Amino acid sequence: xxxxxxxxxxxxxxxxxxxxxxxxxxxxxxxxxxxxxxxxxxxxxxxxxxxxxxxxxxxxxxxxxxxxxxxxxxxxxxxxxxxxxxxxxxxxxxxxxxxxxxxxxxxxxxxxxxxxxxxxxxxxxxxxxxxxxxxxxxxxxxxxxxxxxxxxxxxxxxxxxxxxxxxxxxxxxxxxxxxxxxxxxxxxxxxxxxxxxxxxxxxxxxxxxxxxxxxxxxxxxxxxxxxxxxxxxx
Amino acid sequence: xxxxxxxxxxxxxxxxxxxxxxxxxxxxxxxxxxxxxxxxxxxxxxxxxxxxxxxxxxxxxxxxxxxxxxxxxxxxxxxxxxxxxxxxxxxxxxxxxxxxxxxxxxxxxxxxxxxxxxxxxxxxxxxxxxxxxxxxxxxxxxxxxxxxxxxxxxxxxxxxxxxxxxxxxxxxxxxxxxxxxxxxxxxxxxxxxxxxxxxxxxxxxxxxxxxxxxxxxxxxxxxxxxxxxxxxxxxxxxxxxxxxxxxxxxxxxxxxxxxxxxxxxxxxxxxxxxxxxxxxxxxxxxxxx
Amino acid sequence: xxxxxxxxxxxxxxxxxxxxxxxxxxxxxxxxxxxxxxxxxxxxxxxxxxxxxxxxxxxxxxxxxxxxxxxxxxxxxxxxxxxxxxxxxxxxxxxxxxxxxxxxxxxxxxxxxxxxxxxxxxxxxxxxxxxxxxxxxxxxxxxxxxxxxxxxxxxxxxxxxxxxxxxxxxxxxxxxxxxxxxxxxxxxxxxxxxxxxxxxxxxxxxxxxxxxxxxxxxxxxxxxxxxxxxxxxxxxxxxxxxxxxxxxxxxxxxxxxxxxxxxxxxxxxxxxxxxxxxxxxxxxxxxxxxxxxxxxxxxxxxxxxxxxxxxxxxxxxxxxxxxxxxxxxxxxxxxxxxxxxxxxxxxx
Numbered sequence: 001x002x003x004x005x006x007x008x009x010x011x012x013x014x015x016x017x018x019x020x021x022x023x024x025x026x027x028x029x030x031x032x033x034x035x036x037x038x039x040x041x042x043x044x045x046x047x048x049x050x051x052x053x054x055x056x057x058x059x060x061x062x063x064x065x066x067x068x069x070x071x072x073x074x075x076x077x078x079x080x081x082x083x084x085x086x087x088x089x090x091x092x093x094x095x096x097x098x099x100x101x102x103x104x105x106x107x108x109x110x111x112x113x114x115x116x117x118x119x120x121x122x123x124x125x126x127x128x129x130x131x132x133x134x135x136x137x138x139x140x141x142x143x144x145x146x147x148x149x150x151x152x153x154x155x156x157x158x159x160x161x162x163x164x165x166x167x168x169x170x171x172x173x174x175x176x177x178x179x180x181x182x183x184x185x186x187x188x189x190x191x192x193x194x195x196x197x198x199x200x201x202x203x204x205x206x207x208x209x210x211x212x213x214x215x216x217x218x219x220x221x222x223x224x225x226x227x228x229x230x231x232x233x234x
Numbered sequence: 235x236x237x238x239x240x241x242x243x244x245x246x247x248x249x250x251x252x253x254x255x256x257x258x259x260x261x262x263x264x265x266x267x268x269x270x271x272x273x274x275x276x277x278x279x280x281x282x283x284x285x286x287x288x289x290x291x292x293x294x295x296x297x298x299x300x301x302x303x304x305x306x307x308x309x310x311x312x313x314x315x316x317x318x319x320x321x322x323x324x325x326x327x328x329x330x331x332x333x334x335x336x337x338x339x340x341x342x343x344x345x346x347x348x349x350x351x352x353x354x355x356x357x358x359x360x361x362x363x364x365x366x367x368x369x370x371x372x373x374x375x376x377x378x379x380x381x382x383x384x385x386x387x388x389x390x391x392x393x394x395x396x397x398x399x400x401x402x403x404x405x406x407x408x409x410x411x412x413x414x415x416x417x418x419x420x421x422x423x424x425x426x427x428x429x430x431x432x433x434x435x436x437x438x439x440x441x442x443x444x445x446x447x448x449x450x451x452x453x454x455x456x457x458x459x460x461x462x463x464x465x466x467x468x469x470x471x472x473x474x475x476x477x478x479x480x481x482x483x484x485x486x487x488x489x490x491x492x493x494x495x496x497x498x499x500x501x502x503x504x505x506x507x508x509x510x511x512x513x514x515x516x517x518x519x520x521x522x523x
Numbered sequence: 524x525x526x527x528x529x530x531x532x533x534x535x536x537x538x539x540x541x542x543x544x545x546x547x548x549x550x551x552x553x554x555x556x557x558x559x560x561x562x563x564x565x566x567x568x569x570x571x572x573x574x575x576x577x578x579x580x581x582x583x584x585x586x587x588x589x590x591x592x593x594x595x596x597x598x599x600x601x602x603x604x605x606x607x608x609x610x611x612x613x614x615x616x617x618x619x620x621x622x623x624x625x626x627x628x629x630x631x632x633x634x635x636x637x638x639x640x641x642x643x644x645x646x647x648x649x650x651x652x653x654x655x656x657x658x659x660x661x662x663x664x665x666x667x668x669x670x671x672x673x674x675x676x677x678x679x680x681x682x683x684x685x686x687x688x689x690x691x692x693x694x695x696x697x698x699x700x701x702x703x704x705x706x707x708x709x710x711x712x713x714x715x716x717x718x719x720x721x722x723x724x725x726x727x728x729x730x731x732x733x734x735x736x737x738x739x740x741x742x743x744x745x746x747x748x749x750x751x752x753x754x755x756x757x758x759x760x761x762x763x764x765x766x767x768x769x770x771x772x773x774x775x776x777x778x779x780x781x782x783x784x785x786x787x788x789x790x791x792x793x794x795x796x797x798x799x800x801x802x803x804x805x806x807x808x809x810x811x812x813x814x815x816x817x818x819x820x821x822x823x824x825x826x827x828x829x830x831x832x833x834x835x836x837x838x839x840x841x842x843x844x845x846x847x848x849x850x851x852x853x854x855x856x857x858x859x860x861x862x863x864x865x866x867x868x869x870x871x
Binding site for chain 2: 577580582584625626627632633635636637638639641642643645646647648649650653654656657662772776779780783821822824825826827828829830831833834835836838841842845
Binding site: 048070072073079082086088089090095098099103107228 | 271399405413415419
């Protein structure tokens with residue numbers, strides 16, 4: 001589905017990613033783990049087009065992403081739930097969802113998908129006319145996921161969905177992601193909460209200082225002593 | 235001085251309200267553009283002036299007023315597009331001072347071009363609508379129409395901004411610019427649409443103003459600073475703030491003007507503005523300063 | 524004390540000798556050229572005054588108010604109170620500084636910057652213009668007014684010197700030099716570092732103990748005082764002041780444009796801007812007035828043609844030369860010398 005080959009990227013003179021090659025297959029849940037500043041967020045920003053790559057190749061279902069402008073990436077079926085949720089605080093919940101369906105192919109299916117999301121997250125339906133900025137952290141995460149789903153994506157990118165949330169809510173958020181997964185969406189998730197994320201992912205990549213250090217199935221990674229020591233404090 | 239609580243005072247208050255409609259419309263366009271693109275069109279009032287000349291030209295060549303009015307609106311909407319494409323876009327990444335100045339340059343250009351094309355003498359459409367007389371009070375129909383049309387236009391704009399995809403995108407981009415590509419929104423399209431709407435609002439204001447005021451190249455200087463003041467008072471980018479500020483300022487102008495002389499009405503309004511700003515520099519409803 | 528470089532000393536000597544050179548080379552039109560130079564120096568002083576504040580990111584459109592307060596304060600005190608400009612000008616300057624601080628304090632305290640600050644100061648300009656127009660019984664309204672002549676038109680007491688162009692020239696030159704000295708003084712004092720730190724990152728500057736508000740108020744006061752002084756001297760030299768020539772939005776915009784055109788970041792930038800704008804408008808005026816074809820095509824409104832070209836140049840300048848004339852030249856030269864220095868290193 002998504003293929004990256006030898007991707008380099010950076011900001012200005014600073015290079016953040018070095019020769020990243022990875023793939024995500026349909027129906028998989030893939031986790032990217034690593035310390036702060038390892039380049040995890042940069043990786044997602046590259047994939048969704050927020051940041052241009054400096055060299056390498058990337059395709060989504062055969063479409064070369066390097067050749068299309070950032071705002072067209074979403075039409076290839078990639079939706080990005082950004083770090084910190086980034087809802088539009090002074091728009092209502094429903095308008096936040098509506099802007100998720102901005103692309104022409106999504107507009108036609110707006111009411112159908114809205115009903116689906118309200119079914120998935122009844123809380124959002126209750127708060128549909130409330131301003132998104134007044135939602136609780138967990139509800140905001142629901143709204144952000146709902147907004148991403150409105151475009152009818154095939155692949156969902158999650159950037160630190162548990163960040164800044166209380167421990168009780170973190171469990172809820174992982175439950176949300178699990179549900180998305182069970183709806184048949186392919187998921188690429190970036191997390192610092194290594195144990196939690198590897199519990200439901202199929203495969204994982206470990207990113208260190210902008211390079212892929214190791215990769216393998218989630219079970220292998222959970223069992224690796226290096227990872228247990230460095231990222232789970234065991 | 236006739237500053238007593240009599241019928242003339244009431245007349246002044248009501249006339250102030252009628253003026254508020256027009257000023258709110260003018261402030262709305264500027265606020266919309268600033269909220270979305272983060273650039274102030276210093277030449278905004280000059281775009282209105284261009285519209286007024288356009289309407290005058292079309293009307294004098296024999297077009298019915300409605301057609302001339304439509305022509306004026308489209309003309310200024312197009313001018314807004316051009317302004318963005320040719321002048322604003324190249325400086326979007328520059329310092330705010332350069333963005334301000336570049337539209338300041340356009341102000342000079344438009345004023346001078348109007349002088350060259352139409353001369354310095356006052357022009358008028360010659361439409362007389364008469365006035366409505368209730369008790370001892372008199373209200374020009376042109377002002378009443380202006381108020382009604384401006385209110386209707388603001389309502390339509392509100393519906394557009396809260397219902398349509400592009401409208402919601404316009405409000406969204408003012409809140410978080412960076413993530414717009416994730417929604418599949420091309421900010422360049424939104425900027426162009428916003429500029430055209432901003433211009434269109436200026437064009438509509440021009441339609442309403444030709445009914446009330448004479449046209450001359452410097453008319454922008456009469457209204458420009460007033461519009462900026464209203465926008466700042468309400469909080470730059472805040473449309474509701476602009477609305478309330480327009481109301482406050484027009485009351486100061488109308489009441490002050492009826493008690494003293496017209497320009498003292500303006501001066502009092504500006505003084506009020508400075509005092510409010512001293513207490514609340516970000517404006518009454520300003521979040522982003 | 525500052526040490527002047529050789530080229531600066533030569534330049535200064537040439538400037539001091541300039542009236543005599545003009546008398547020698549342009550005997551017939553001596554008064555005209557001196558007039559042009561005087562205007563350039565007075566405006567260069569005002570522009571330099573603006574840039575003292577502008578280069579720290581405080582983009583004021585309110586300096587038309589300060590020049591207006593300076594000019595009108597001085598003339599009104601003379602005409603109606605009989606107070607000599609020797610006292611009138613300091614009083615006008617104090618008034619301008621007070622207004623500047625009154626508007627500046629809440630802005631800086633609450634960190635109002637950018638477009639917002641510009642519009643706020645624009646409103647100040649407009650307020651002052653409206654007051655001038657509203658007080659038409661004293662100020663002559665939009666038609667402007669004149670300082671009352673004292674004696675035969677040249678008087679130290681009334682500070683009226685316009686009849687003698689050479690003396691006017693030296694006054695303007697001294698004013699301009701004083702402006703440059705102030706610029707250098709501000710540039711060398713600690714204020715600059717504090718302000719630069721502040722304009723980059725106010726939070727950080729505040730956290731290392733810089734009182735950002737106070738530093739900003741300091742440059743604002745200096746800048747407003749210079750513009751008020753410049754406005755007053757301009758009025759005394761022209762022997763006429765009007766809301767459009769020395770106060771109001773047009774003046775504010777002209778100040779900012781000239782500085783940007785010349786170069787905001789270098790000391791002589793505003794001066795180059797003054798030379799450029801004054802010479803440009805003079806050349807345009809003369810060319811247009813002497814071209815019969817234009818006269819017949821546009822009639823009396825032909826005078827707007829120079830404003831049109833001026834505005835177009837303004838737009839083009841900001842788009843294509845945002846560092847200004849002098850800034851761009853210096854940058855090019857620096858690049859050249861850098862590559863010249865790099866070349867021999869490569870050869871070895």
